[in-house]
Amino acid sequence: MPRLLSGLTVTIEATVLGMLLALALGLFWTICRRSPNKLLAGLVHWIVEFVRSTPLLLQLYFFFYVLPAAGIILSPLLTGLLALGLHYSSYTTEVYRAGIDAVPKGQWDASTALGFSKSYVWKSIIMPQAIPRVLPILGNYFIAMFKDTPLLSAITVMEIFQQARLVGAEQFRYLEPFKMVGIVFLILSLIAAQMEIALEKRYVVRHS
């Protein structure tokens, strides 16, 4: 049990930090793709397509084996976090884009008419309307990422799945630890889904 718990801590850490990275990096990609600089926009477009079109597991291995070769030595967990965040940022950038496109054109017109600066328009007019619209989708990706964290075991991260496997191997009893892991994932995913619904209610219902 204590080992599963310490594994759970790592899993939650990886999910939360990975998602924060995915959200921030996704926003960065979205801004780059809207840049008037066509070269930058095009380059970022292809980076995103590339990351989105290759398997996460492959990206994990790539980061794990290639980064040290390039002289960048990170802990397995940090490597995993980066790969998870990068991979999911290729989804979140699409989500942001959909949210931004769904904000009516009249909001941009009114912002121009009132003379707001570009940064104010993004920060205080467009994003506060775009994000609540896509909260359900971001919530889904959060849960999907949570369930993808066992892949980190492939690069020796001691998350809950890896711990369960070790416990199983030592005691020749796999059923119980894996059952525990399944239940933990189920319970936490359900809680996360509920939290996401509550968040949605708070931000979406008020204005519609």
Next chain:
Amino acid sequence: MSSDTHNPAVQMRQVEKKYGKQIVLSELDLDVHQGEKLALIGPSGSGKSTILRILMTLEAIQKGEVYIDGSPLWKNVNGKTTSATGQDLHNIRTHVGMVFQHYNLFPHMRVLENLTAAPIQVLNKNREEVDTLARDLLEKVGLADKAEAWPAELSGGQKQRVAIARALAMQPDIMLLDEVTSALDPEVVGEVLDVLRDLAKHSGMTMLLVTHEMAFAKEIADRVLFMDGGHIVESGTPEQIFNNPTEERTQTFLKRILRAG
């Protein structure tokens, strides 16, 4: 930029506007003097709203020159039609206000914040001063009790009155009103027109009004422009245009509209 009374509020010279290959305005000349109330009428697609959108810097033009209070918004530089940029563009925007057909209130801000955001952010005024001004304006449009409401809680007529107050909070010299009653239920059109009538009679603002409300145009405008196919067909006092239109196209349009109305 100061609102120099020697300069016309709006000057448009030989303006051409195209969407792709489609010409929306061509060789358009228009002068609007300070404080004038100008109504633009005509069939849809005639280019009336495009004029307002150009003046609000929401649309680019392909040829010609545009001056607002004497400052160039578009001018010819070495044979190229060039837009004002940076601080010049910013100054022009702060002197021009616009109200839209679909209100375009910010749904995630309460009514009061819809009014105060721009004066605070754009004109750097202090919050107390702007709050007082905003509450006065809400009072003026009959919505003093809605300051803390969300836009979604208001009726169409109330939303449009908030939108007018929001534009006024920037204290513009020139007000552009783009079919502001077209999206409203018939029974609330009156409340919005009342606000505009009051504004037209008691403020020195220059007003350009694109409208299908002929009776209202007749009542408040100093001058009426009839547009068709990207051209100004006829321009004159309301009496001239509505009672003795000289152009056949104007006559046909008015007959159709008045019969429908």
